[in-house]
Amino acid sequence: MNENIIGVTKTFFPPLGEYNKYLERIWKNQWLTNRGELVLELETKLKEYLAVPNIIVMNNGTIPLQIAVKVLGNGGEIITTPFSYVATTAAIVWQNCTPVFVDIHPEYLTIDETKIEAAITSKTTAILATHVFGNPCNVEAIEKIANKYQLKVIYDAAHCFGVNYKGRSIFNYGDVSTCSFHATKLFHTGEGGAIFSTDDELIKQLFYSHNFGHKTQLDFHGLGINGKISELQAAMGLSVFPYMSFIINERKKVVEHYEKFLDFSKLHKIKIRENTDWNYSYYPVLFRDEATLLSIEAELLAEDIVARRYFYPSLNNLPYCQNVKMPISDSVAERVLCLPLFVGLETKDTERIVKIINDCL
Numbered sequence: 001m002n003e004n005i006i007g008v009t010k011t012f013f014p015p016l017g018e019y020n021k022y023l024e025r026i027w028k029n030q031w032l033t034n035r036g037e038l039v040l041e042l043e044t045k046l047k048e049y050l051a052v053p054n055i056i057v058m059n060n061g062t063i064p065l066q067i068a069v070k071v072l073g074n075g076g077e078i079i080t081t082p083f084s085y086v087a088t089t090a091a092i093v094w095q096n097c098t099p100v101f102v103d104i105h106p107e108y109l110t111i112d113e114t115k116i117e118a119a120i121t122s123k124t125t126a127i128l129a130t131h132v133f134g135n136p137c138n139v140e141a142i143e144k145i146a147n148k149y150q151l152k153v154i155y156d157a158a159h160c161f162g163v164n165y166k167g168r169s170i171f172n173y174g175d176v177s178t179c180s181f182h183a184t185k186l187f188h189t190g191e192g193g194a195i196f197s198t199d200d201e202l203i204k205q206l207f208y209s210h211n212f213g214h215k216t217q218l219d220f221h222g223l224g225i226n227g228k229i230s231e232l233q234a235a236m237g238l239s240v241f242p243y244m245s246f247i248i249n250e251r252k253k254v255v256e257h258y259e260k261f262l263d264f265s266k267l268h269k270i271k272i273r274e275n276t277d278w279n280y281s282y283y284p285v286l287f288r289d290e291a292t293l294l295s296i297e298a299e300l301l302a303e304d305i306v307a308r309r310y311f312y313p314s315l316n317n318l319p320y321c322q323n324v325k326m327p328i329s330d331s332v333a334e335r336v337l338c339l340p341l342f343v344g345l346e347t348k349d350t351e352r353i354v355k356i357i358n359d360c361l
Helices: 016-029 037-050 062-073 086-094 139-149 200-209 231-261 290-302 327-335 347-360
Strands: 055-058 077-080 098-101 124-130 152-156 176-180 193-196 284-286 336-338
Touching (some): 016 037, 055 062, 062 086, 062 124, 062 152, 062 176, 062 200, 124 139, 139 152, 231 347, 290 327, 290 336, 290 347, 327 336
Parallel strands (some): 077 124, 124 152, 152 176
Antiparallel strands (some): 055 193, 284 336
């Protein structure tokens, strides 16, 4: 790989010596999986840092979604957003539920809560909405609708590590929230994820669901799969954890440079919902049309700068979904591009990125 290429993201690697200290503990304990000492320590630290009552750390960010849909979807129709990563819709279909798409808000890019009620039928069991790029949905409106129709609410909060809304962790909204700890995310365990719920009884069901359904070694609560995270992954998470303030601050500097120098008379940015403490997880910009996006993407790539069409395509166009028109999501997906954003992205590089985009515009 060309070392001079600027990728859209870059994994944060903690000092090797700090990671090795955790590996030494693993070797001393002779314990690699099945919720060892490091996994429990990581959950305790994350629970305190995120101010959540319950957390189960898992082996990736998709398994929590699949478990949530399995437990709460009951094989019914699930109202969801067409503007998200493919895992959101795939989890619904994989669990033999039916995704029912509702278009998105043109500025926040989250599901348009004003269109949810019209999509509810007698088969609707849940709402699965995504906090897009760490930007919260209208959680109050969604909760009101869910209560009215007795629906469960699952939030795909893959991008939301550290996001607070109205002074509360975004993970404390809905019946269940999920997060990704993938290597490209703000906080990571290499591969990993987590599930959250403020419902103490529900979290028990989610827990045994990620551990084959075990009650004891020989007895079972019910059906489950293997969502357990390893000690090696937990070691990475524990090594990254002390650097969270540094990571967020460094990413904030990059975002502030983009916001100061990009020509927003000719492009648009996502509108962050009011009362949100954002985490600078991604930096999407929206061009006037797809042709402009493709031209600028090509110009950046010619300079060894990789931006990403994230999310594309709009999920209502997936081959295993009923193809329905979602005018706003279809349009946004054609015009949105995430710019490079990671710890270590130098000012001279953000200046190059800004100049290329502004010159093309």
